[in-house]
Amino acid sequence: MTQQLFATDALLPTGWARNVLITWDGTGRITAVAPNAQPNGAAVAPGPVVPGIPNLHSHAFQRAFAGLTEYRGESQDSFWSWRNLMYRFAARITPESLEAIATWLYVEMLEAGYTSVCEFHYVHHDQGGTPYADDATLSLALLRAAQRAGIGITLLPVLYQTSGFGAKPPRADQARFIRSTDNMLSLLERLAPAAQAQGAVLGLAPHSLRAVPPDSLATAVQGLTALNAQAPIHIHIAEQTQEVDDCVAWSGQRPVQWLLEHAPVDERWCLVHATHMTPQEYLDAARTGAVAGICPTTEANLGDGIFDMPLWLQHGGRWGVGSDSHACVNAAEELLMLEYGQRLSLRQRNVLATAAQPEVATAMTLQAVQGGAQAAGRAIGGLAVGEQADLVALDAQHVALRDLPAHSMLSAHVFGSHRTSAIDSVWVAGQQRITGGRHTQHDAAAHAFVAARSATIAPD
Template sequence: MVHDPHSLFAANALLPTGWARNVQLQWDGTGRLTQVTPNSTAAEGTPVAAGPLLPGMPNLHSHAFQRAFAGLTEYRAAAQDSFWSWRTLMYRFAARITPEHLEAIATWLYVEMLEAGYTSVCEFHYVHHDRGGQPYADDATLSQCLLRAAQAAGIGITLLPVLYQTSGFGGKPPHEGQARFIRSTDNMLDLLQRLQPLCAAQGAQARLGLAPHSLRAVPPDSLRAAVQGLSALDASAPVHIHIAEQTQEVDDCVAWSGQRPVQWLMNHADVNARWCLVHATHMTPEEYTAAARSGAVAGICPSTEANLGDGIFDMPQWLAAGGAWGVGSDSHACVNAAEELMLLEYSQRLSRRQRNVLASADHPQVATAMTLQAVQGGAQAAARPVAGLAVGQQADMVALDAEHVALRELPADSMLSAHVFGSHRTSAIHSLWTAGRQRVAAGRHALHEGAAQAFVAARSATIQPD
C-alpha cells in the first residue's frame, strides 16, 4: 500500500479547542494544514500516529552557542555566585566561537530540540563579529550559520539579530567581553535588509525579527530608531527583549530613570502583540497588568531562570490580566519542551504551596492547559503560522508513544500528563513533523549521530585555552 505523504490519522489529537477523537489531517505541498477533521475514519493509505498527536511546541528564546557550555559553569566562581558571575564565564566562551563551531553547535541543538518536542525556535542571536570584534567580510556570516543549521535540521526559525550597544544604563561604554556583540543602529538595519531575502528564501520555515538586547544594552534613542526601522522593513516583524530578569537590573534601571524596567518600557515604547518580553521576572502588580494588556507575550524560560537564580514569574497574576505566554530554553541547560512545562508548574506550586496551579476551567488537566497556552503564545512570539493543529497552520506535530510504559493504556489527556510529569519527558516522544515532513521517527532524528559528533568536536575546541 502506498502511503499518502500529506496526511496523518490520529486516534486522539489535541486541537486548539481541546482533545478530539479519530482526527484526519491533511496538508498541502507547503506544509500548511488543509483538513483537520475529527470523528473520521482513516482513509486508505493514511499513516496512523503512534499515539496521541500534539501540536509542536515553539521554543521562543534560544542562544544557540550557549548549548556548548551547558554544565560547565556549575562551580563557584565568586563568593556569592549569580547571573553576573555566570555572565563573565559566558563571555569567555563566546570569545572562542568560530563560524564553523557555531554551525555545528546549532545544528546539534536544533536536532535535540526536534527530538525533545520543539518544532520551531526563536534564535536571539548576539554573537555577530569575529573573535577580535571585527565584522566579517560578509557581515551576515554568523546569522547565515544559524539559518543553515535550522534548514539542515528541519526546524522552523525566527531569526532575531540582537542590537547591543552599551554595558549598562545611561550609555556606559561596552567592555572587552562584549566586543563581538556591538552594532550601531544603522549597521543593524543594514544587516536586517541583508537577511530579509535569505529568510524569505526558506519560505514559511524562516522569519526575521529584531531583538534589542535589553534596556541596559540599548539606549532609548537607539531602541526607538531600531524598532521604527524594522517596522519600515516589515510592519509585522516580531520584537523580543530581555527585561526585568534580575533584581540588580531593576535597581539599576530605577537609579537611571526613576522607573522600573517594564514600567519604563510601557511608558516609552509602543509595546503590542509583536513584542515578546523575555523573562519579565520582577514586576509589580501594575506592571503585570499593563504588560499583559499590551498584548505582548511573556517569554518564560524556567530551566534557565532556575539555573541562573533569576526568580519566579507570577503566572497566575499574568493570566488573570489576560496575558499570553510561551516557553524557551534560553541557555540550554535543559533542552526539553515538556521539562520546561513541568518546571514552570512546579515553580508555581513551590511559590504558592498549591497544586495544579496552571490548570484552567476549560482544561482541568494542567498539562493540556499549559500545552495549548504555550503553543499559542509561542506562535505569536515566533510570528509564524505554528499555533496548533488547525487549518491554515503548519503541520508541526508530535506523536507520543502509546506503548511507552509511562503512557500505556491511559486516556489521551492522561498520556500527556504522564509525558510531562511521569516520564523522562523525551522518552515518550515517538515521531515529529515540521511543515508536514517527518523529522523524528522512533525518537531519533536522521542527523542524530553525525550532528552529535560534530557538536562534541566543536565544544572540545571552544573549551580549550587559546
Template sequence: MSARQLFAEHALLPTGWAQNVWLAWDAQGQWTQVQAGTTPPPGVARAAGPVLPGLPNLHSHAFQRAFAGLTEYRSAQAGQSDSFWSWRTLMYRFAGHLTPERLEAIATWLYLEMLEAGYTSVCEFHYVHHQSDGQPYADAGTLSRCLLRAAQRVGLGLTLLPVLYQTGGFGQQAPHAGQRRFLNATDALLRLLQDLAPDATAQGARLGLAPHSLRAVPPDSLRDAVAGLTALDPSAPIHLHIAEQTQEVDDCLLWTGQRPVQWLLDHAPVDGRWCLVHATHMNEGEYRRAAARGAVAGLCPSTEANLGDGLFDLPLWTEAGGRWGLGSDSHACVNAAEEMMLLEYGQRLQRRQRNVLSAPDQPHVATAITLQAVAGGAQASARPVAGLAVGQRADLVVLDPQHLALAGLSAQDMLSAHVFGSHRSSAIAQVMTGGVLRVQQGRHALHEAAAPAFVQARSALLAAV
C-alpha cells in the same frame, strides 16, 4: 505520512482534545484539513499514538549549549555570592572563541535536540555578530547564516532575531571587552536584516529584531530600531530581555526613576509584536499593563532556575489576560516537557498548591500548559505555528502509547504522564515539521552525524578558553 494525510484517534487541537481526527497538508507544509469525528478514506496512515501540536521555543542562545553544565561551580570572582552576573563573565569567555564552523556545529546539534524533545520551531536571539576582535566579518551576516543553515539542515522552523547591543549598562556606559563581538550601530543592524531577508524567505524562516535589553540599548537607539524595523516589516516580532534580575531593576530605578517594565511601557510602542523575555521582577501594575498591551511573556524555567533569577507570577499574568510561551534560553535543559514541568512546579512551590496552571476549560494541567504555550509561542514567533489548525504549519508530535509511563492511559493522561511521569523525551515517537517527518522512534536521522561535530566544537572551545 507520505500521502500528506494522517488519521489520529486522539489529537490535541487548539480547542482541546478531539477524537478521530483526519489531518491533511499541502506541498508547502501547511494544514489544509483538520477534521474531527470522521472516518478517513482507506489507506490513510494512522498515528501510533496521541498527536500533539509542535511547541515553539521562543528564546534561544544557540552557542550557549556548548557550555551547559560547565559553569556549575563557584567562580573566584563571585566571592561569597555567585549569580547571573558572575555566570555572564564565564559565558563571555566562550562567546569570545566562537568561529562560524563551531557555531554551526553547535546549532545543528542543538536544533536536532530540540526536535527530538518536542520543539518544532525556535526564536533565535542571536547576539554574536563579529570576529573575536570585534571587527565585522566581510559578510556581516556570516554567523546569522550559520544559524539559518543549521535550522534548514535539521528541519527546525526558525525566527531569527539579530540582536541590537550598544552599551555596557544603563546611562550609556561604555561596553567592555567581552561584549565587543555583539556591538552594532542601529543602521548596521537594519542593513543586516535586509541582507538576510532573501535567505530567510527561501527557507520559510522569519526575521525580527531583538534590542538586547534596556541596559544595552539607549532610548534613542531603541526608538530608531523599532521604527526602522516597522518600516521594513510592520508585523516583524520584537524580543527584549527585561527585568530578569533585581540588580537590573535597581539600576534602572537609579538611572530613570522607573522600573524597567514601567519605563518600557511608557516610552515604547509595546503591543502584540513584543516578547518580554523573563520579565521576572514586575509589580502588579506592570503585570496588568503589559498584559493589556498584548505582549507575550517569554518564560524560560530551567535557565531562570539555573541562574537564580526568581519566579514569574504566571497566575497573575493569565488573570490579566496575558499570553506566554516557553524557551530554553541557555540550554541547560533542552526538553519541552521538562520546561512545562518546571514551570508548574515553580508555581506550586511558590503557592504551596497543586495544579496551579490548570484552566477552567482544561483541568488537566499538562493540556492547559501545552495549549497556552503553543498559542503564545506562535505569537512571539510571528510564524503560523499555532497548532493543529487549517492554515498553520504542519508541525506535530506523536507520543508513544507503548511507553511504560503511558501504556494503557487515556490520551490526556498520556500527555500528563509524558510531562510529569516519564523521562520527558523518551515517550516521543515521531516529530514532523512542515509536513516532513524529522524524528522516528525518538531519533533524528542526523543524530549520529551531528553529535561528533558538536563534541569537537565544544572541545575546541574548552581548549581555547
C-alpha cells in the same frame, strides 16, 4: 502533494478530539482537520498527536557550555558571575563551531518536542570584534543549521550597544556583540532573501534596556517596522533585581514601566523573562497583548526568580516557553519546571490548569503553543486549518503512557516519563523529522558538536 495523518486522539485548540484526520498541502499548511473520521488509507500516528511547541528564546552557542559553570567561582555566585564565564566562552566561537553547535541543538530540540525556535542571536563579529567580510556570516550559519536540522526558525539579530544604563561604553568582552542601529537595519535587509528562501521569519531583538539607549531603541523599532510591520520584537527585561535597581537609579522607573511608557509595545513584542514586575506592571504589560517569554530551567539555573503566572493569567496575559541558555533542552521539562516553580512558590498544585482544561499538561501545552506562535510571528498555533503542520506524536506503547486515556498520556509525558523518551514522531511543516524518537542526523550532528565544544573549551 497532499498528505494525511490519522490520530486516534489529537489535541486541537478546543481540546481533545477522537479519530482525527489531519490533511496538509505541499507547502506544509493544514487544509483540513476532521474529527470522528476514518483513516482512509492515511498513515496512522503511533499515539496521541499534539501540536509542536515553539521554543521562543534560544542562545544557540550557549548549549556548548551547559554544565560547565556549575561550581562556585565567587563567595556568592549569581547571574552576573555566570555572565562573565559566558563572555569568555563566547569569545572563542567561530562560524564553523557555531553552525555545528546550533545544528546539534536544533536536532535535540526536535527530538524533545520543539518544532520551531526563536534564535536571539548576539555574537556578530570575529574574536576581536571586527566584522567578518560578509557581515551576515554568523547569522547565515544559524539559518543553515536550522535548515539542516529541519526546524522552523525566527531569527532575531540582537542590537547591543552599551554595557549599562545611561549609555555606559561597552566592555572589551562585549566587542563581538556591538552594532550601530543603521548597521543592524542593513543586516536585516541583507538577511531577508536568505530567510525568505527557507521560510524563516526575521525579527529584531534589542538586547535589553541596559544595552540599547532610548534613541537607538526608537530608531531601530521604526526601521524594523518600515522593513516589515509584522516583524517580531524580543527584549530581555526585568530578569534580575539588580537590573531593576539600576534602571530605577537611571530613570526613576522600573524596566517594564519604562518600556511601556517609551516604546510601542504590542502583540509583536515578546518580553523575555519579565520576572520582577509589580502588580501594576503585570496588568499594564498584559494589556498590550505582548507575550511573556518564560524560560523556567534557565531562570532556575541562574537564580533569577519566579514569574507570577497566576497574576499574569488573571489579566489575560499570553506566554510561551524557551530554553534560553540550554541547561536543559526539553519542551516538556520546561512545562514541568514552570508548573513546579508555581507550586513551590504558592504551595498549591495544578496551578496552571484552567476551568476549560483542568488537566494541567493540556492547559499548558495549548497556551505555550499559542503564545510561542505569536512570539515567533509564524502560523504555528496548533492543529487547525491554515496553521503549519507542526505535529508531535507520543508513543502510546511507552511504559509510562500505555493503556492510559490520551489526556492522561500527555500528563504522563510531562510529569511521569523521562519526557523525551515518550516522543515517537515529529513533523515540521508536514515533513517528518523524528522517527522512533531519533533524528536521522543524530549521530553525525552529535559528533560534530562534541568536536566543536572540545575546540572551544581547549586551553590556548
